[in-house]
Amino acid sequence: MNSTREFDLVLQGATGFTGQLAAEELALRAPKGFRWAVAGRDKVRTLALAQRFGVDAVIADAMDQAANDSLASRTQVVLTCAGPFSRYGKHLADACVKYSTHYADISGELPWIDGLIRNHHHTCVERGISMIPASGFDSVPSDLGFWELRQHVGAEIPIRGFFTIRGGFNGGTLHSGIALAEDLGAEALPRATQLAQCFAVPSLGKWATPFLMAPVNEDTVARSEAWRVAQEDADARHQPYLEYMLVRGRMRAKGVRFALRTMERMFASRFGRSMLQRFGPKPGQGPSEEDIRNGFARLDLLAGPLDAPVAQRSWNWEGDPSNRITVHCLVQTGLALASSEAKTAGVVTPSVGLGDALWQRLLQSGAVGAHHKNNGK
Numbered sequence: 001m002n003s004t005r006e007f008d009l010v011l012q013g014a015t016g017f018t019g020q021l022a023a024e025e026l027a028l029r030a031p032k033g034f035r036w037a038v039a040g041r042d043k044v045r046t047l048a049l050a051q052r053f054g055v056d057a058v059i060a061d062a063m064d065q066a067a068n069d070s071l072a073s074r075t076q077v078v079l080t081c082a083g084p085f086s087r088y089g090k091h092l093a094d095a096c097v098k099y100s101t102h103y104a105d106i107s108g109e110l111p112w113i114d115g116l117i118r119n120h121h122h123t124c125v126e127r128g129i130s131m132i133p134a135s136g137f138d139s140v141p142s143d144l145g146f147w148e149l150r151q152h153v154g155a156e157i158p159i160r161g162f163f164t165i166r167g168g169f170n171g172g173t174l175h176s177g178i179a180l181a182e183d184l185g186a187e188a189l190p191r192a193t194q195l196a197q198c199f200a201v202p203s204l205g206k207w208a209t210p211f212l213m214a215p216v217n218e219d220t221v222a223r224s225e226a227w228r229v230a231q232e233d234a235d236a237r238h239q240p241y242l243e244y245m246l247v248r249g250r251m252r253a254k255g256v257r258f259a260l261r262t263m264e265r266m267f268a269s270r271f272g273r274s275m276l277q278r279f280g281p282k283p284g285q286g287p288s289e290e291d292i293r294n295g296f297a298r299l300d301l302l303a304g305p306l307d308a309p310v311a312q313r314s315w316n317w318e319g320d321p322s323n324r325i326t327v328h329c330l331v332q333t334g335l336a337l338a339s340s341e342a343k344t345a346g347v348v349t350p351s352v353g354l355g356d357a358l359w360q361r362l363l364q365s366g367a368v369g370a371h372h373k374n375n376g377k
Ligand SMILES: NC(=O)c1ccc[n+]([C@@H]2O[C@H](COP(=O)([O-])OP(=O)(O)OC[C@H]3O[C@@H](n4cnc5c(N)ncnc54)[C@H](OP(=O)(O)O)[C@@H]3O)[C@@H](O)[C@H]2O)c1
Pocket: 012, 013, 014, 015, 016, 017, 018, 019, 040, 041, 042, 060, 061, 062, 063, 081, 082, 083, 084, 085, 088, 106, 107, 108, 134, 135, 136, 137, 138, 139, 170, 171, 172, 173, 174, 176, 177, 282, 283, 284, 285, 286, 321, 322, 323, 326
């Protein structure tokens, strides 16, 4: 890494809802002497934000390749919250590869991630750069949680994840889903309800129902596992990771599934999308400060049979998932990349790119706390 660069880290999309929270988190967590800057397309708002944190401002419109080249050439690490990534991400990602700059984003857009892998993976490996999409709530908790338990039980025992969540919905996330459907067709959207039904989870005393972000998290874990297969136990019969939301009873599980199915249908139709755009939160909007503070996500991971798992983990993540948990994960990813803690180059997942270094950072910063139940493993 080129430590002679002007900045250790630049945060693009800093004026957005998640971006501002990420800037606050960076101001809180950056070690003394850490050289970081906020970036955005709007000069007045980006300068105001930079002044608030006493850092530099970089002005770069996502659609301007020269501005993105300049941004990437000045820093060791880029973090970006400027989404929809499939619309605004290309020039920045290209610039990071061109100037050998580590990169992480908070995308949950599978076509965007597939494109990064297709276009940049080999060059990143050659140049020793780590590019880590899905570094927010999608998919750090699932990817690291799965990996931690899988190290104890091995590859051949199926692991299932169950999220219990309290949190709000950002206008930026809604806008990203709509952009995906409009640019690439409704089939580009993840469809949790197509794959998952409702069922009882006896060892947790609750019911499972489809989870909106499961397709993205399952895909991230599958990429991590594919990398591990290539590295280590190619003969092991790897079991796919499956993820659900956990609720209190059967009726509630069915109600949540119905609501999610309705929302997926709305995303798939032009009329539905126009209703969501009209009545849903707008880009730049998100939950209140109080809701962000009071939110949480608990991830229960069960290895083996659901009525008698051979091992179990419960991870409690603090704060609203889309916002607080996302910025905890993104900022620690950025700080780890800037401290040369990356262990794998390429377009990689959080557990493959940073693994234990990121886990330890998140545990030590209090972003996540653990409850283990080993049942012999
Ligand atoms: N992985 C996760 O768990 C997770 C959680 C939350 C959000 N997200 C994703 O993160 C993204 C941002 O979410 P959000 O709620 O923060 O949305 P937001 O408030 O609408 O922020 C979008 C950001 O993108 C910037 N942007 C838009 N067009 C740009 C351009 N041409 N050049 C430079 N910057 C541009 C906006 O700048 P202006 O301020 O100038 O408009 C803003 O900073 C979305 O894609 C969302 O789906 C993911």
